[in-house]
Every structure is written in C-alpha cells, then in structure tokens.
Amino acid sequence: MNLTHLETLEAESIHIMREVVATADNPVMLYSVGKDSAVMLHLAMKAFHPNKLPFPLMHVDTTWKFREMIAFRDKIISEFGLKLIVHINEDGVNKGVGPFSHGSSLHTEIMKTQALKQALDKHSFDVAFGGARRDEEKSRAKERIFSFRTEKHQWDPKNQRPELWNIFNTHKHKGESIRVFPLSNWTELDVWQYIYKESIPIVPLYFSAERPVVERDGVLILVDDERLPLNKDEAPMMKEVRFRTLGCYPLTGAVESSAKTLPEIIQEMLLATTSEREGRIIDFDNSASMEKKKQGGYF
C-alpha cells in the first residue's frame, strides 16, 4: 500500500515533532496565528493524542497584528485548552516603535526578530518549532528541518549539518538552540488542501469580505484601527478583499477577491499568477534580504 502525498507529509511532520519531544529539554511551538501555524498545531495535537501538547505555544506579538488574529488566537487557545505565552518587546513599546514611525524593516527587527530572541532567552527554550516551508522563498529551500542556531541565535547557511534519511541530529551544547520546521516539505497548495480535508479552523481574514482599505503604492492596506495615519486626501473605501498571508496589518497587503469558501480560495490560488509572499512588504528590500534576516535570527 502506498500513502497519498498528504498522508506522507502528515506522517513525516508527526515523526519530526515526536523526535523533538523525545530529545529536547524545553521545547516551544511558535504560533503566529496564520494558516501554517494552524496546520502545525493541528498536526501536533495528532502527534501526541490522546495526551495534551507536551509544550507551550508562544506568540510574538508586535502589537500591530490584525485584531481578528488576536481574537482568533484567544478563541483557539481556550477551545483546545492550550498553554500560550504571549511575548511583547516592552522595550520597543516604551520607545514607541511602530511601522509608521520607524519604517517597516526597523519595526520588524525590533518587534519581531529582537522580541523572539528575548522570549527564547527568557524562557530558556532549547528547541522552537516554526511553520516555515521550503517552497516559500529561495533561501528557505536550503534550510534544514532541524536548523541549528548559535548561542546568539545566528544561522550560518554555509555551515549546516547534513540531514540524512529521516535521522535527525538533535545534539547541541548548552545555550545553543535548534529551530525545527515540521512543514519544510509542504507547499502552499498542500497546506490549503490539508486545511480543507481536515476542516482546520483558520482566521476569517483569509476569506473575502467587505473591509475598509486604503491604497498605498499599489498595495491595499486594511484600516484595522485608529493608529493608521490617513493622509488628507485619503478616505477608507469598502472593498471585497481577503489576505493570502497574515502579519502586521500595516505591512500586509490585501487582495481583491470574491473567494468566501476554501474551494474558492484554492481555485483562486491555482489560477494565481503572483507568489504568496508578495503581500509581505518586508521582503521587497532586495532579493537576498530574507537570507540576511535569517542569519540575524529571524524565523
């Protein structure tokens, strides 16, 4: 008997998660509230069934996430009885760091990358699960499933441990950590198919609805709260939009769409001609920017 591709991917992800729990001292799952996190969480609950998750979830909140994301997060946590740690870079909050005052890349650096390092250090987590996939971006395609980080959380793309068969080297020195990507071999289409097949709950922002947006440099930005500074001649307009990816609302572009169901989203995706991360403003700096961010500790 041969497994289907989704069954193969599911079995592989579960194997990876169990390997971490069997060998790590203090693992954590980074939960970003997006669709990939939803799939990762769903797989984790399967992997340890009928037990509870043997690790907490952690959300690094930049304070600029969509309100619907936070509401959805809290609902999922209470519904499934999960343990969640929310980390905010208070230093950044006190200095008033935000995407409008400090620009997108500095904001991301302080409120996301720095915040993540702070949180990992504070709780002494030695392994952190992340929902990144290799098909997302060129430098991700080369990252290992078990990706080793130095004491300073740095990634050295030229000095990665070879990964053979399904044998994972989980040995590390004190202070060092490993980021583990159980969805490495999943594609965007696999993720959507699996959400559909398993009826996994996701943030409603992925589905199209009438939402207030403004258009800036050709990108549709949701007016999620009063912190979005409007120019004099700018007025929010109601448009039927949805999001293909979720992050900080001022840095995430919406797409005009009428897709209100999963099959419609998948159909739209199959016909799409732009890649998923285009909605993310932080990737536009230059084509090697993701690699640089990752060397500095970004997920």
Add this chain to the structure above:
Amino acid sequence: MSVDVEKYLVEQENKQLLKFITCGSVDDGKSTLIGRMLYESQLVFDDQLAELKATSKKVGTQGDEIDFALLVDGLAAEMEQGITIDVAYRFFSTDKRKFIVADTPGHEQYTRNMATGASTADVAILLVDARAGLLPQTCRHSYIVNMLGVKNICLAINKMDLVDYSHDIFERIKGEYFEFSKDLNFESIIPIPVSALRGDNIVNASKNTEWYKGESLIQYLENVKFYTEKKHQVFTLPVQWVNRLSHDFRGFCGQVSEGSISEGDDILIKPSNKRSKIKKILVADKTSSSCFRGESVTVELADEIDISRGDIICHKDSSCEITDQFQGKLLWMSEEKMVPGRPYIFKFGVAESSGSVSKLRHRININTFVEEASRDLELNEIGIVNIALDKKLPMEPYSQSKSLGSFIVIDKLTNNTVGMGLVNFSLRRGDNIYWHKMEINKDSRADAKNQKPIVLWFTGLSGSGKSTIANILEKKLYNLGKHTMLLDGDNVRHGLNKDLGFTDVDRVENIRRIANVSKLMLDAGLITIVSFIAPFKAERRLARDLMGEDFLEVFIDVPIEVAEARDPKGLYKKARKGDLKNFTGIDSPYEKPENPDIHIKSDKISAEVAADLIIETLTQNEII
C-alpha cells in the same frame, strides 16, 4: 465552478509523492533543468518571472534569454560565484504526482551534499552533457546513488541542441553508461535525450528527436514505479517516544519502517525478546484496525511490558539483529578526518550509542572502485569499516532495511554530523567472547590495600614538567603508604607501544591502549598516574568515559615558549630544524583542556609545590 474545484480536490488527495535527486557534473545543466520543470509546471509566478528576467540580464549566462538556473540557485553567495553550494529542495506537481527535487551540487568537494540528497530519493536523474559524454563525476555520482540504494535511474542526456540532436551520440553515451553500470545494482535505467534550455522532451515529445519513441522526462517521473513491495515484508516499528497518559494508557509511538500489522496480531519486542499482542492502533490520532509502512502511529499492547525509545516492536519473523559489532560502509563528511579508535556517537534512526571505528579495512576509490589501504578517512572519502558500539542496538543490513541499516556519525565535541554509514552485516565476535566475571572485584582489591583507586591523567606539552611532577607525586603517595603505579609516555613507547609513531592515527591508538591499561590498573585497586602529552580532547574524553568517576584530569600548563626554552631532551630544537615531524606544539596541534579537574601552571610554581597541590586536592576529595 466550485463543484469542479471540489472534484479536483478529491482527485488531488490521491496523488503520490515522489522524491528524486538530480545529479551530474558541474556544467551538465542541473539547475537549468529544474528551473525548466518549475516553469513548465506553471509554478513560476509573474512576480518571480519578472525578478528572474531582471536578474538574468544582470548576472545570467544566457544573454538576453531567461537563465532558468537563477530560479533555483538560492543563496546570495552562490549567485555571485555561479555555483550551487548546498542541497536545495524544490517542489512542483502535475495531475498525477507531487514531486520534491533535491538539487545538489556537482563539484567533487560536495559529494557529501549529493549523498544527503540521495538518502531520501526514490529516483535519480543523472545528467550528462551530450558534448562531453560520461565524466568522472557521472561515475562517482552513480556509485553514491547506488550505494544509497536508489534503484531507478533516468539518464538524461542533455544539451542535445548543441549536438544537432544526433541519434548516434545519444546511442553511444547510452551504450557507454550501460557498460559502466552493469556491476551496479540498478533495477532500471531509462535514457532520455533532452535539452533543458530549449525544452526538448521535458514535457512533450520533441520534433527535433523523432528517432526517440520513449517517454518525456515529466512522463517518466509521473509513471516510474519507485517502490516495489518486497515479498516478505516484516512489520518493524522503531519506538520513538512513549506516550504515557495515565495508569491505563501507555502508547508506543513511531513511524512504521517496514510491513504492516493488525489489531490482535502477535508481536515481538527487541532487544528484550518479550512477546505480546497488538491491542489498539492509532494512525496519527485516528483508531485503525491496521497500519502500514510510512505511517506515524501509536500502538497499545495487550501486556504491560517495559519498552523504551530505541526498542523495536516487530513481527515474530523479523531478522533484525541486536549487536554492538558490525561491518559497514562509511562516507566521511567532515573537514576533520576520521581516525579509527576515536570515540563518536552513532545514531541509528531513533537509537544511539557511542562507539568507534575499530578497524578501517580499506578505502574505496570512487573513480576506479578500487580498494586502497588507508589509515584514516578524509572529507568525502568512503571506507569499509568495522564499528564497535558501547551498547547493543537493533540493526539490519542496509540492503534489507533502509531504516534499520542506516546511521549517522556525530562528533562528541562539536555535535556536528561528521559521517553517514550503511550496515553491511553484523559481526558476531562479541557474542563469542564472554566477559569473565571475577569473584574478586575492583572494590575488594582496593579494600585490601585500604585505599580508593583513581586515575590521575596528566596532559601537557613536552617539557611542561609532567614527568618531574608525576615522579615527586608518586614518592609522596608512596610515603603516605599508598599503592601506586606511574605510566610514563616515553617508557610505554619503548615497550607496549613500540610499534606506534607520531601521526594523528598513531597518537589516537597510543592513548586508546594507555586508557585501557590504566583501566586495568584501576581495577587492580591502584592510584594510577598517567603522564602523556595526550594532545587531543577526543581521546582524553575516551579515557574519562572509560574510567567513569575514578578519573581526574591534571593539566600541566606552560606557555610553549617556556617549554621550548627548557627543551630538556633537545626535541624542540630538532622539530624546529625539521628533523622531527609531527611534534606537538610545532607541527602537530595541542588541544588545551577546557575544564581540567586540576590546573597546574608549572611556569609559576615549582614541581614540589605542584605535587603538594595535587595531594591537597586528593585529600579534599576524600580519595586519600
């Protein structure tokens, strides 16, 4: 509209996943081929295509045409150097299958990355440049792919456009490859004439090669039978994690590596050889009456049996052996060479043990396949080795079971993965040599002498004062009525280790023997002082592991300038002149201990004071 999508989704759910590797020499066009497959399967988006066109003009090698290779060459550094430096995984799918491609580099120094990609591949596409024919790298990669058990090969003869789509050239290369590979164990080799750059025979049959009647490359990938169920599949489940929920639930989790099993079936547990029945099966989180190869499952057993991570739950006919000695193939993947006798961690699936290569039988020249004598293995070299583990693990020959026959080698100090290996067969020597159980043991011997035995392991440069301090220390212990023994480097090299020189390999063997002799002295109840240079951390660690708690590392620390100025035996002078090779501190490294138990700075205090300091430490630790 949405009804069609739902139908589509149901069809898509039944797709299979095929993992393959592309390999071949540097300029055979691997990246271009993968870029072309992504493009043809319409997985290149508009924004990526726009970026690709812009980058092609800037750094591409195809003039104004699109350079498909740029689509897959990811990291910034290699874009500048124009080479692929690591394994990258690419994804595309057709209506029949989803594909994961391991894109691996062709340079010789990256053999290890190729082997990494091949370890998970079901099929290999071996690229050959039609103009160049078979190259040494083609043969090398065939050898590695074959060694890792890939059975199906597609020989993609590329750049056919540059040889006017010549049928003769195609036939000649095909013939040469069949001749070359007749001794390898491939089940099928399918040659296809292609041009990755122009798109010939990638998706559809090309008009340029009307003489070719076979499948296109994509058709081949969609149809190739890559997993043939063996006749006697024996259920094997390596236990990865024990799920303990309450008194009445203990589930054994793992990924089924062979065969299938159903509720109520009899099973055997290894290494305990206990028997039980399958009570309940969970595939992921769903109750199921049976489970199959590849599934991640949790099983409950009918009896309460102590089972831990690394044990095997299997069918009673399983041929899996429990052994600590075996012969295997080893591919070395580290800049730091493999030295027999040096301790490493060997990880088999989810079980691991420390151990060492007890014998390097020979090295295999992967250009000629000839067996050569060698004392160590360098990066990218393959050797046939005997391995001795510190504990028995379940294993099978790689040809029988990929999951029980494969292992990785982990360096104990850096934790890096430094090698990969395959089990050939177990050596049953260990079973025939029984550990002689003695009535009088270490404790009774020590009691008779009214002392606590210990090994004091001195390490330091030549001329650091080790022998002087050791001599004074032994006298002091003797005067305290203690039973002692002093093992000195020079003296032992006159007798037991007369056959050893000063190469790294010999130094490792020297210390291995000394460590074992010290262990015997320790068992005899003696306070044993070992005074050797012992320059490598790994071997000092071996000694510590062997002795357990009865071990103190004493670092006799002196700056090299001071040792060289002392030069009691005139050896530094000889080494500087080049008359003495492999001299520690001059042309052979000394790895300083990071956390010695006793640290003596012998340029700051006299040998007498140093010996007193050691006596003091022994008193504090209640050893004397």
